[in-house]
Amino acid sequence: MSKIKARDPLAPVRGPLFSVRFLIAILLVAAGIAWVVMWTFYVRDVYTFEHTLTDNKSKPDTWLPGVQKLKDWNWAVGFGLILIGLAISANPKTPLGRGRGVVVGMLACFLIGLIWICTFYVFADRIGSDPNSIWLLGSLGQLNLMVGIGFMAVGFTFATRWE
Secondary structure, X not given: OOOOOOOOOOOOOOOOOOOHHHHHHHHHHHHHHHHHHHHHHHHHHHHHHHOOOOOOOOOOXXXXXXXXXXXXXXXXXXXXXXXXXXXXXXXXXXXXHOOHHHHHHHHHHHHHHHHHHHHHHHOHHHHHHOOOOOOOHHHHOOHHHHHHHHHHHHHHHHHOOOO
């Protein structure tokens, strides 16, 4: 008669691929990306409208009522949704929160933050002269540092889940 094998305590725990928490994380990240993209295009349209010499263009409309009143806080809303969604995905009930997913999420967030900040510093002189020069980096200005540090902070959230 064979012995019953004990469960290896270091073996990764398998869970469902799509949990409610993971779907919420995906929706938050997608909503944040959509918010940032839409606000970026609106900011570009306003900048172009204010700096054109022809007055026959109509002023750009906002895509959601009340969004224009938030002004630069729209960046906090959009990137906040993205970073909160990523932080929620670090939970062990999601695929990114267990096993190798933790390492992948941690390294990805660290690298995205580092590349974001380095890209901003390399092109900072070009960004300062014309906000429309680089798609998102030009519109954010010095807030690029906060975005890069935010991605690194989420990387630390993943790091706390690493076993």
